[in-house]
Amino acid sequence: MIMNIDEYIKSALKNNVREVSPKEDSLEKIKSRIELNRSESYMSRKRFAIGFNIRRAVIVTCCSALAICGGLAVSPNGRRVIADTLTKFVYGYSEVKHYDKVQKNADLTKDTGFDVKVPSELLGGYKLIDTDISQLEDGSSGKIEKKDKKELGAMYSKEKADSNSKITKWIGLTEYNHELDALKYKNIQKVNIGEKTAYFREYTSITYRSDVKPTEKDWDDQKDGKAVIVAVSGKKGNQNIPEKTTKEVRELSWTDNGVNYTLTEEGYELNLKELSNIADGIMNSK
Amino acid sequence: MIDVTLVRRCQNRESDAFEELYKAYSTKALRTACLLTGRRDIAEEAMQEALFQCYRDISKLRDPERFNIWFNRILVRICRDASLKEKKQKSENLEEDDMERLQDDYNISEDIEKRQENIILMNAINNLKLPLRITVILFYYNDMSIKEIAHVMGCFEGTVKSRLYYAKKTLEKELKKADAENYFENRQILGKEG
Numbered sequence: 315m316i317m318n319i320d321e322y323i324k325s326a327l328k329n330n331v332r333e334v335s336p337k338e339d340s341l342e343k344i345k346s347r348i349e350l351n352r353s354e355s356y357m358s359r360k361r362f363a364i365g366f367n368i369r370r371a372v373i374v375t376c377c378s379a380l381a382i383c384g385g386l387a388v389s390p391n392g393r394r395v396i397a398d399t400l401t402k403f404v405y406g407y408s409e410v411k412h413y414d415k416v417q418k419n420a421d422l423t424k425d426t427g428f429d430v431k432v433p434s435e436l437l438g439g440y441k442l443i444d445t446d447i448s449q450l451e452d453g454s455s456g457k458i459e460k461k462d463k464k465e466l467g468a469m470y471s472k473e474k475a476d477s478n479s480k481i482t483k484w485i486g487l488t489e490y491n492h493e494l495d496a497l498k499y500k501n502i503q504k505v506n507i508g509e510k511t512a513y514f515r516e517y518t519s520i521t522y523r524s525d526v527k528p529t530e531k532d533w534d535d536q537k538d539g540k541a542v543i544v545a546v547s548g549k550k551g552n553q554n555i556p557e558k559t560t561k562e563v564r565e566l567s568w569t570d571n572g573v574n575y576t577l578t579e580e581g582y583e584l585n586l587k588e589l590s591n592i593a594d595g596i597m598n599s600k
Numbered sequence: 601m602i603d604v605t606l607v608r609r610c611q612n613r614e615s616d617a618f619e620e621l622y623k624a625y626s627t628k629a630l631r632t633a634c635l636l637t638g639r640r641d642i643a644e645e646a647m648q649e650a651l652f653q654c655y656r657d658i659s660k661l662r663d664p665e666r667f668n669i670w671f672n673r674i675l676v677r678i679c680r681d682a683s684l685k686e687k688k689q690k691s692e693n694l695e696e697d698d699m700e701r702l703q704d705d706y707n708i709s710e711d712i713e714k715r716q717e718n719i720i721l722m723n724a725i726n727n728l729k730l731p732l733r734i735t736v737i738l739f740y741y742n743d744m745s746i747k748e749i750a751h752v753m754g755c756f757e758g759t760v761k762s763r764l765y766y767a768k769k770t771l772e773k774e775l776k777k778a779d780a781e782n783y784f785e786n787r788q789i790l791g792k793e794g
Contacts, residue, residue: 319772320740326721327741331631334640340648341622347652415659 407448407465414444419600422447426464428491428573437595438588440470440485450492465490486578487596494574496567499539505566507590510597512568514586517541519561526557566593607664610655618655626651628742629675635737636679638726639686646682650675669751672742676734676752683730717775724774728767735763736771 411425416434423430425447434442445468450461468487496502496513503514518535521544522528528543535541542563566589567576577593584592603624609617629650633643653674661670725736731753738744738752739760746764750757 319768319775322717322721322775323725323736323768323771324740326718327635327725327737329718330722331634331741334627334631334634334643336626336630336647337644340626340644341619344622344648344652344655347648348655 407463408451409446410449411447412444413446416442417445422466426466426489426491427462428464428489429571430466430489430573431570431596431599432466432468432487432489433596433599436470436485436487437592438472438584440472440483440592443469443471445469463490463492465492483583484580485584485592486576488576488578490574490576491572492574494567494569496565496576501539503586505586505590507568507594508597510568510570512566512590512593514589515539515565515567516582517563517565519544519563519580521559521561523557564589566590568593568597570597602665602667604664604667607658607661607667610658611661611664613659621654622651625671629671632672632675632737632742633679635725635741636676636734637683637686642682642686643679646675646678649678653678666751668744669748672738672744672748673752673754676738680730680734717778720775720778721771724771727774728770732763732767732770735760736767739764 417432419430419432422432422445432442432445445466448465448467450463452459452461466489468489470485470487471482472485474483494513496515499515501515501517505512505514517539518541520528520532520541532541532543536543561580562582563578563580564582564584564586565576565578566586567574569575575593575596577589577596579589606617606620606624610621626647630643630647633646633650634640637643637646650671654671657674661667725733728736734753735749738749739746744752746757746760749760753760
């Protein structure tokens with residue numbers, strides 16, 4: 315055995331697998347997996363995004379407003395309006411820019427007009443997935459007018475693996491230059507994070523199919539801050555959209571350098587301490 | 601050689617780009633997985649999973665020139681997890697029978713002596729501890745540099761160097777031991793004949 319060991323190892327490794335080739339159906343299997351993941355991810359993301367974005371719009375207008383998702387319509391004066399279809403934009407935030415890659419804070423600040431802090435990752439390993447900027451538009455007069463109020467929405471996600479599958483957990487972060495909505499509600503809890511005061515709220519997000527009328531109690535709960543009513547377009551007989559679904563939501567809001575922030579999570583999986591730690595990380599990010 | 605343009609096309613989700621990437625990388629990935637896990641069936645699954653994750657996350661890759669490191673990191677992680685899972689169920693080392701079956705499957709037509717040396721060396725490689733084995737395969741089979749392996753494995757370059765050193769020493773020792781055994785076996789046979 316007088317042979318260069320390096321060459322010997324190289325040759326043994328190469329020879330050992332030189333006849334190995336992928337199976338004929340490998341590519342098809344990967345493609346199927348991609349398709350499956352695409353639809354799962356899309357549904358999960360869409361479901362969160364709908365609630366997240368509509369809540370953002372509802373918050374701005376008033377407590378008893380009803381949002382219709384898809385093209386967004388929020389009644390301007392809190393009138394109880396239910397539309398069957400989404401044809402008319404009335405009053406609310408409309409996306410003006412969307413980014414699916416991490417942007418520099420300086421560029422986002424330029425686009426929003428106020429100082430933003432959008433970390434690429436939040437405490438706990440939540441990664442920034444996409445960011446959008448929305449602007450308040452008033453179309454109630456028939457002509458759409460853009461207002462100065464803007465919102466930046468950032469969606470973060472983390473994959474959690476359980477014994478059988480992977481589940482995506484979403485967190486929403488909204489940064490805005492209009493009034494801090496949390497102060498309107500009765501069910502807020504003040505918390506101190508460093509030297510800043512934040513406001514914690516738990517509420518139920520109630521999603522109605524748009525042909526179903528919310529109950530009086532739901533309206534009262536929304537007024538008190540215990541609920542947010544969201545309507546999704548759909549008609550009777552559409553089996554894909556249930557009449558009513560509910561989600562438990564936790565929110566933490568604060569003001570930093572003149573900009574208001576709201577951190578949103580669904581499912582009560584993160585407690586106040588965990589949300590406060592994430593908020594602290596955002597406050598101290600550069 | 602990394603096709604940066606192809607990686608960028610995949611990042612932009614251009615149609616057919618992923619198929620081209622699959623054609624360019626699947627065989628090498630499968631063979632690497634085969635060496636890392638020692639099992640053809642597990643390797644096939646690992647390769648598919650790695651390419652799926654590659655498609656899913658490629659937009660997050662900031663520097664396409666680092667594709668090779670990034671992709672191998674995914675592949676190694678998947679193979680390592682699979683090996684550890686397998687180890688729980690049974691010994692992760694290939695039995696001699698398995699190795700011979702593997703050799704037969706691949707129709708390696710070499711002279712018996714070389715084939716035996718290969719088996720000895722492959723057994724020795726498979727007996728290395730997982731981090732050493734990964735280092736050896738990435739260095740000798742994937743032609744990756746010490747620096748690149750450090751990035752793939754998330755460790756210091758010095759660690760990679762020492763792992764390579766100990767792996768080589770171990771493999772040399774195993775080969776010498778096998779040589780000596782052959783020598784004495786031959787002597788005994790000759791003695792009896794004489």
